[in-house]
Amino acid sequence: MSISLIIICQNKIPAPTWVSTCKSISETIIIDESEFPLNNNYSAKRNYGLKTAKNDWCLFLDTDETPSPQLISYLNNFDYKNNIAFRRIDNFLGKELKHGETGNFYTIRLINRKTGKFIGQVHEVFDTKNYLKINYPIFHESHKSFYDFLNKINFYSDIRANELFDKKIKTNLFQILFYTKMKFIQNYFVKLGFLDGTRGIIHAFGMSFHSFLVRSKLWHMQQH
Secondary structure, eight states: OOEEEEEEESSOOOOOGGGGGOTTEEEEEEEETTTOOOTTOHHHHHHHHHHHOSSSEEEEEETTEEEOHHHHHHHHTOOSSSEEEEEEEEEETTEEOOSGGGTTEEEEEEEETTSOEEEOSSSOEEEOSOEEEEEEEEEEEEOSSHHHHHHHHHHHHHHHHHHHHHTTOOOOHHHHHHHHHHHHIIIIIITOGGGGHHHHHHHHHHHHHHHHHHHHHHHHHHTO
16 A cells, blocks of 8 residues: 655745655655645644545645654554554754653654544644554654744744634733743743753743733734
8 A cells, every 4th residue: 555745835946865665655745835725724724635645545744844764664563553653853953852741752644534624723633533553653844943943933933823712712911821831831841941051941932922812812802
């Protein structure tokens, strides 16, 4: 059996060079913003990929993600029984984050398109209970610069705030303060983000700031 590789990107790109080492991939689908603009609805783009793929089994990767050699070997010998969540290793500001929000993060990326669909406008997830976790990593080149990190926080908080607004979800001063504080406590202390040193506190504050921006923007939209 064969796999369709589906890549979501802002601008058209060629197929990654590593694809030639993965004999199970028989089709590569590049979905870029110019061909498929859906107002930053990433679930819609991924579901579009599922519909257009020739194969039932689909592998989703982003342009800043690369499968590890172990993952490629796994794909070449995949038994085609369950959807698979792979561990994603984030390289943040030039170094791997081993703790915090992304320190033990698994994401469903190898999917039988007949078993479900993606949900959520941003930070979308595949909605299914039929999956296994496999510790063959995807390497994620996350935020090579601090300014790139800030820009993405602002960009994704816009999308999330609009998504919540469309769902008629309300917020208030208590939620703005509570979610912001608890996000930092969870990532920096509970998930041991402090063990990643300076990068750990920058990332924890950044994720906390994202929560602050989402609810602040949502509150502002509610005033009109």
